[in-house]
Amino acid sequence: MKKGIFLIILTVTLGNFIFGQDDELQQNGTVHMIVDDIQQANKELNKIIDTYVITVNSSDIDNTSKQSRYELFSNEENFDLTIQAIEQLGITDLKIIESNNFKDSIDDIHFELDYLQSQKEVYSSELPKQNNNANNYKDLFDKEREIDKEIYEKQKSIRSMTDKVGVSVIQVQLAEKSIQDLTSDNAFGNFINMPGAETNFFHLENSSEDLVTDYYGGSLRYMFTKGRAYLVIGVLKPYEKKSGDNVINDIVTYCYGKDFYPRYLGRGQRTFFNPFSGFEIGGMIFTSDEDIEHIFTFEPHVGLELFKNRFIIADVRVGYLFPLDQDYIKSRRGFTQNMSLNFVF
Structure with missing residues (x-):
């Protein structure tokens, strides 16, 4: 069984390498702007948020230091337009654009899940046979629970990555000129x-x-x-x-x-x-x-x-x-x- 699973994983991996598949990318951006008037810049940023249907995950406006920080969630279609609009608020002090490819990572985790599921089936099938051997039964039971925990963590990672696909995170910092x-x-x-x-x-x-x-x-x-x-x-x-x-x-x-x-x-x-x-x-x-x-x-x-x-x-x-x-x-x-x-x- 292990040999069969290994051959399946190897075949799919080689197929992806040879023929290629569409990447699922998540773009993230960090933009620091120097503005003439922090209050006016905050108002203009709110207009950008409304125009491009941006979700504000968090905001921190400090009137004493005349700085504002935002964490914004944007869809892929409006990501570039949102960045361009933010850069019109003043002087760009820092700009970082990053792309994350979750396709390969999700596929790898699915392969690992298949293997863990097969291992769990092996331990599950062996457990009923250990009625007369308490030590072996406990060892098999503990290993099965460890596999369940690993399966849960892998599924949790897949869900987290899937949720991020198509959603871009934009970190914005505005600072008044000084x-x-x-x-x-x-x-x-x-x-x-x-x-x-x-x-x-x-x-x-x-x-x-x-x-x-x-x-x-x-x-x-x-x-x-x-x-x-x-x-x-x-x-x-x-x-x-x-x-x-x-x-x-x-x-x-x-x-x-x-x-x-x-x-x-x-x-x-x-x-x-x-x-x-x-x-x-x-x-x-x-x-x-x-x-x-x-x-x-x-x-x-x-x-x-x-x-x-x-x-x-x-x-x-x-x-x-x-x-x-x-x-x-x-x-x-x-x-x-x-x-x-x-x-x-």
Whole structure:
């Protein structure tokens, strides 16, 4: 009997391999979205649920953290349309689509069930013959009960897999934009006010004799969450005092800056150590007792966000500043070092 069952299983398996059968697939999706307004996004998601006749298995709306989580059940026909509609709610932060093939698994369990049923019949037929042997009877009875338990578990697995065929599970997470969601893709506008301060050290590479070699000072900086853009205005004071009417007493600086996150190094989504590069374009006003001079400047830089959460950003950067005036291109260019801290106001 065992040999016959083995041949049946082998024949069916080879037949499936050679001729093939239609797969029964279950598609699952995980989508994390960054939205402008969490309350509006929840309303739009409810409209999607009604439109595509989605079943909400669970939902968790947290107004404090401005995040929402949903587990949705969709049929196969509306799965792709539902995912596409959800992606229209904002910026897609994470998207995972998986497919499970239950056909082969269900067939395998059926083969195992056939074998277990045949084994149970063998033990059932042997039990009545053991009336005079209590030990053998108990062993056969216990084995029959174990087989019954295995049969139950196999049938339970088949039912669970069958229920999942044709039903897609979609895990949705919505999160309102915050400092943590700064990207270099967004345009300037609709910004969140983020005042802050920074230290600024400026070293002139080829300064003339009437200029102090090193300058440092504090600056007032405003940052905008859209595209990590910012404005800076500050005053640099001389590191070493020098006397003379033409000695520069201070440098007033102003600029507009823009930073960009690298595509393959986290895109600025980490809490710690997000690298970035960018530029500042603006001007410098040199003042002395006798004169005031103004020049336009441009400064490329690279930097690192040391820490970032929903409320603050701390970063450092180094750059090279040079004037956009040929008369000063040599004497008033140099390296810059900055450390800044910005917070939501």
